[in-house]
Amino acid sequence: MVLLVTSDNEQFQTEKDIVERSVLIKNMLEDVGESDQPIPLPNVSSSVLKKVTQPSTGPTEIDVRGRYLSTASTTVESPSRPPILEQSQDETRKRTTDISEWDQKFITVDQEMLFEIILAANYLDIKSLLCRRWLQDGSQHDQGARPPEEIRKLFNIVNDFTPEEEAQIKKENEWAEDR
Amino acid sequence: MSGHYLWSYATYSPHITRKSAATRFFDLKMGPHDVLFAQIPTRDLVRLSQTCKRVHFLVNDVCFNITRLLCRFFGASGVEKFRQMQRRTGTLISGSMALQLFNRLTWRDSDLDIYVTRVSAPMAALFILQHDYKFYPRKSQDECIDAQLDASEAYKTPSYLGRGIADVLDFHKGSNKIQLIVASTDPMETIMSFHTTCVMNTITYDKAFSLYPWSTFVTSEALVVETVGAGQEVGRQKYADRGWALTHAMSASRNSELGVRVHRSVGDRFTWTISLPPLPADPLKKADSILSCQWELDCDGVKTFTAMIPHRSNGEMTS
Numbered sequence: 001m002v003l004l005v006t007s008d009n010e011q012f013q014t015e016k017d018i019v020e021r022s023v024l025i026k027n028m029l030e031d032v033g034e035s036d037q038p039i040p041l042p043n044v045s046s047s048v049l050k051k052v053t054q055p056s057t058g059p060t061e062i063d064v065r066g067r068y069l070s071t072a073s074t075t076v077e078s079p080s081r082p083p084i085l086e087q088s089q090d091e092t093r094k095r096t097t098d099i100s101e102w103d104q105k106f107i108t109v110d111q112e113m114l115f116e117i118i119l120a121a122n123y124l125d126i127k128s129l130l131c132r133r134w135l136q137d138g139s140q141h142d143q144g145a146r147p148p149e150e151i152r153k154l155f156n157i158v159n160d161f162t163p164e165e166e167a168q169i170k171k172e173n174e175w176a177e178d179r
Numbered sequence: 180m181s182g183h184y185l186w187s188y189a190t191y192s193p194h195i196t197r198k199s200a201a202t203r204f205f206d207l208k209m210g211p212h213d214v215l216f217a218q219i220p221t222r223d224l225v226r227l228s229q230t231c232k233r234v235h236f237l238v239n240d241v242c243f244n245i246t247r248l249l250c251r252f253f254g255a256s257g258v259e260k261f262r263q264m265q266r267r268t269g270t271l272i273s274g275s276m277a278l279q280l281f282n283r284l285t286w287r288d289s290d291l292d293i294y295v296t297r298v299s300a301p302m303a304a305l306f307i308l309q310h311d312y313k314f315y316p317r318k319s320q321d322e323c324i325d326a327q328l329d330a331s332e333a334y335k336t337p338s339y340l341g342r343g344i345a346d347v348l349d350f351h352k353g354s355n356k357i358q359l360i361v362a363s364t365d366p367m368e369t370i371m372s373f374h375t376t377c378v379m380n381t382i383t384y385d386k387a388f389s390l391y392p393w394s395t396f397v398t399s400e401a402l403v404v405e406t407v408g409a410g411q412e413v414g415r416q417k418y419a420d421r422g423w424a425l426t427h428a429m430s431a432s433r434n435s436e437l438g439v440r441v442h443r444s445v446g447d448r449f450t451w452t453i454s455l456p457p458l459p460a461d462p463l464k465k466a467d468s469i470l471s472c473q474w475e476l477d478c479d480g481v482k483t484f485t486a487m488i489p490h491r492s493n494g495e496m497t498s
Contacts, residue, residue: 115200122204122211145222148229156199157230169229172452175392176225179434 002029003038010046011038014053022052022124043123048116052124115155145176205234213241217283221396225451245382245455248280252291252355253310262458264306265384268299269468272382273370274358281380281389281396281451286421290356294366294381297345300328300359304348307357312350324348331361342372342408367445367472371485374411376437377401377423383469385455390443391436392451400426402437405482429478437476442488444473 002019004012020026028039041049152159161169204210216224216238228238249258264270274292279285295303304324308314314324321327331346348359362369370381376391377400394400401423403415419425430437436449446452473488 112200115204118204118215119200119207122207145220145226148226151227152230155201155230157202157205157234159230160232161235165232166229168454169235171448172454173225173229174448175436175451176222179393 003036004049005038005040006044006046006049007042008046010049012046012049012053018053024124041124044120045116048113048120051113051117052120112156145178147177202233205231205237212237216242221282221392239453242283243280243387243453245280245387248276249291252357257310259458261306262384262455263461264303266458266461267463268295268302269366270295270299270303270384271366271370271469273373273380274378277380277382277387278378278395280382280387281392281453288354290358292358292360294360294362294369296362296364296366297328297332300346300348300361301325304328304350304359307350307359310352312352312355312357315349315351317349320348328361342406343369344408365468365472367469368487371472371474371487372406373404374406374414375401375403375418375423375425377418378414381469382455384458387453387455388445388469389451390445390449393436393449395423396451400424402429402476402483403427404476405484427483429476429483440475440477442473442475444471445469 001013002016002025004014004019004025006012016029020029025039044052146154151157159166198206204215205212219227224238224242228235245262246255246258249261253261265272271294272291273294275286275289276291279289293303301324304314308324314322316322316327321330327348328346343363343365344360345363346361348361350357350359360366360369367381370379373379377395379390380395381388381390389395391402394402399422401415401418403425415425429439432438433441435441436443441449443449471490473490475486475488477484477486
């Protein structure tokens with residue numbers, strides 16, 4: 001077991017194989033060796049850490065980047081992109097994104113918590129957590145893409161464009177508005 | 180992790196207004212924004228970029244970066260010089276490289292296709308040669324570029340060319356290939372004569388334009404447009420293999436970029452425009468002639484074609 005201390009001074013006894021999903025913590029453990037000393041996580045709150053260390057619900061393995069892999073996974077198609085053929089001339093027609101069962105169940109949270117987790121995942125170096133839920137929570141909207149006003153409200157982003165800048169950017173991107 | 184700026188919980192005071200988690204994420208100087216953006220479909224990304232200055236900068240810098248696109252051809256320091264040359268000469272980028280800018284893809288073996296007027300061709304060719312490219316004349320071409328450009332003025336639209344193309348000069352450096360496409364009249368007319376709508380994208384010195392973004396990036400369709408010249412079917416198949424559904428059906432809607440006889444112009448409400456990072460000021464800057472380019476998609480009952488709308492130099496249409 002590993003003892004973690006969060007930014008709000010809560011202590012968590014966590015199984016080593018779970019916390020080692022974090023490359024940061026894994027490296028720390030390797031550096032300090034076996035120790036009873038708590039590991040401070042000054043950039044992660046207790047509520048976020050609870051989410052990050054939620055156990056998996058299925059048979060799992062851990063990849064080199066600390067990603068939790070579930071043997072039960074589903075495949076979804078990206079909703080509105082042509083196929084990705086990065087650095088190749090493959091003839092693949094569909095881009096697919098694997099989302100493990102654990103990832104799907106993982107972040108059923110509000111939008112503020114979503115980015116808190118993204119920040120924590122960045123700090124802890126857990127890449128798989130960075131963006132999974134954007135596709136399902138941040139991106140989707142009843143009529144398609146969310147309007148900028150709604151995204152601002154959703155994520156509490158302050159609009160700092162001048163009226164002229166906003167008008168120009170709106171004109172440049174008018175094509176993407178709902179039809 | 181010292182390179183990752185994060186809001187410090189250690190100094191957090193509940194009396195200080197705290198930024199949202201999303202804002203703090205986008206404020207990260209070395210954050211994994213690319214990982215997030217890569218998961219976001221194009222239209223969502225465009226709308227996210229409209230939320231605030233920081234996100235707008237990040238999206239353009241991470242996803243639609245002209246320097247990253249062109250640096251393999253000219254080096255990072257040469258890209259700005261290339262864009263300055265574009266400004267002086269009105270040179271346009273089109274073809275698969277322009278498509279890749281919008282689509283956030285990398286097709287490793289893509290050529291750089293640049294479109295110039297006859298007048299500007301020598302200056303553009305000189306720029307390419309100055310960046311260590313070598314001219315490889317085709318069998319029918321003169322080994323001297325100037326002589327070849329002079330000779331091409333007398334061409335009577337050979338079948339290979341057509342589509343308003345006066346000449347095509349090939350330049351190679353290692354595995355990189357640049358094609359200099361000399362337009363008989365207006366480079367934009369040549370681009371508007373492409374075989375499908377998904378490749379009707381162009382990059383000027385300061386802006387990138389996608390003329391059919393909804394079909395190209397949202398529904399992944401490419402309207403087949405009738406055009407002359409050999410190799411059109413091969414060209415269309417290349418993009419079908421890359422995932423676009425070739426369609427022959429225009430739209431009856433006046434609210435569609437593929438609408439029959441919908442009056443279009445570069446930069447109109449259907450166009451996706453990306454402003455590129457500004458270049459240093461140039462008193463000799465030329466006007467954006469492509470903004471006056473106007474056209475309609477039309478159909479003769481069998482085939483779809485692009486009908487260019489003539490315009491006067493002051494922007495008024497001719498009757």
